Amino acid sequence: MSSERTGGRPGATGGAGADVAEQFRAVLDAEERWLTAASHLGHLLGWRSRVIREVMDHRSPYADVLRRGHRTSRQNEFLQGWQALITEALERIAPGRDADSGLASPEKVAIAILAALHGGATLSRLADDARSLEAALDIALAPVFPLGRPGDRGDRQAG
Amino acid sequence: MNANSDESPAIRLTARGMRTRTRIVAAAADLMRVQGIGGTTxxxxxxxxxxxxxxxxxxxxxxxxxxxxxxxxxxxxxxxRETNMLGKVSTLAGLRRWRDSLVKANALRHGMYGCALGSLASEVSDHDAVARQMLDELFQTWQRLIDEALARIQRTGVLDESIDTSRLAVGFLASLQGGYLLAQTARDVEPMAIAVDVALAHLESLTAPGRAAS
Structure with missing residues (x-):
């Protein structure tokens, strides 16, 4: 991942010796910038494509923070911060889903998206193939796209 | 998978040697599950x-x-374990029971240790291409078991024929693995349950009207 994409902040280039806290911060900063600016479903699809690119880029802090089993309170805080950003974006982009679909409240969809990112990143890294991550994200995002499978649209958009 | 890919230079093991080897591997597996690969010397x-x-x-x-x-x-x-649990699943209710079983098992220790295979996958070092390939093949086997269960459900008419069960299966497995990790970090199985439930809800949204309860 380029430092340009993470806003040029310290740790954004993510080398092996980069401090974990800086990598968490770099990812959260980039996510905050993207997700607070997202105001419609198209932005969410753009976010999906960007995150997949980042996770599959071995130099990206996204790849590092998603593959490490830190199991620490710091990682828990990082995940809670990311989950809050996704939840707020979903509430803005797709309000009222909770009443419509029961399970798929923005909070639950946000948790499912984070799970898809982690599990998809693990499987995609092993196979060196982004398809697991794409499929996982499409299932997690499905409640937000009532008119069809987001993967179809996302894949077309991603090219 | 090369059955000998984890072996040291070929040695002929006696029954006693085999028992010693088994003991070493079992102890290492236990330690790595709790302490991680990096934390186990x-x-x-x-x-x-x-x-x-x-x-x-x-x-x-x-x-x-x-x-x-x-x-x-x-x-x-x-x-x-997965062959035993998924091998005969041919209904959505059976798939929910599979979900319940995994979530309940993980809840016993508040999700602390996650998925043994997933933990190895997230920790195996980048330089060990052999281990990565072994893990990839194991996850492909797991994915195939989910895919076969979904295909059996599809053959009952609950799921439309046009649905790509293999893509759903990989998405299910990734969501499950990510759920394990979130549960591990939060020391709470709830995020895992939610991740799998969202995947199951998606599957049910693809069923023919009135067939989701099947």
């Missing part, structure tokens, strides 16, 4: 398995070789 394994250094190195030339043996050991257990 060969000295830890020697103490936990009660073997000498020379015995350990007779079976495993280095830590990478031991990690590969642990991958095989854990993989055999997980594939056997």
């Amino acid at each position: 060969l000295d830890d394994v020697m103490v936990a398995s009660g073997v000498s250094k020379s015995q350990l190195y007779r079976h495993f030339e280095d830590k990478d070789a031991l990690v590969r043996a642990v991958v095989t050991h854990v993989g055999e257990f997980v594939v056997a």
Whole structure:
């Protein structure tokens, strides 16, 4: 991942010796910038494509923070911060889903998206193939796209 | 998978040697599950398995070789368990029971240890291409078991024929693995349950009207 994409902040280039806290911060900063600016479903699809690119880029802090089993309170805080950003974006982009679909409240969809990112990143890294991550994200995002499978649209958009 | 990919240079094992090897691998698997690969030293394994250094190195030339043996050991257990649980699933209710079983098992320890195979996958070092390939093949086997269950559900007419069950299966497996990790970090199984439930809700949204309860 380029430092340009993470806003040029310290740790954004993510080398092996980069401090974990800086990598968490770099990812959260980039996510905050993207997700607070997202105001419609198209932005969410753009976010999906960007995150997949980042996770599959071995130099990206996204790849590092998603593959490490830190199991620490710091990682828990990082995940809670990311989950809050996704939840707020979903509430803005797709309000009222909770009443419509029961399970798929923005909070639950946000948790499912984070799970898809982690599990998809693990499987995609092993196979060196982004398809697991794409499929996982499409299932997690499905409640937000009532008119069809987001993967179809996302894949077309991603090219 | 190369059955010998986790072996040190070929040695002919006696029954006693095989028991020693099994003991080393089981101890290493337990330690790596709790402490992680990086947090487990060969000295830890020697103490936990009660073997000498020379015995350990007779079976495993280095830590990478031991990690590969642990991958095989854990993989055999997980594939056997998943074959048993998913092998006869042909309804959505059966798939929900599979979900319940995994979530309940993980809840016993508040999600602390996650998925044994997933933990190895997230920790195996980048330089060990052999271990990565072994893990990839094991996850492909798990994915195939989910795919076969979904295909059986599809053949009952609950799911439309046009639905790509293999893509759903990989998405299910990734969501499950990510759920394990979130549960592990939060020390709470709830995020895992939510991740799998969202995947199941998606599957139910693809069913023909009135067929989701099948």
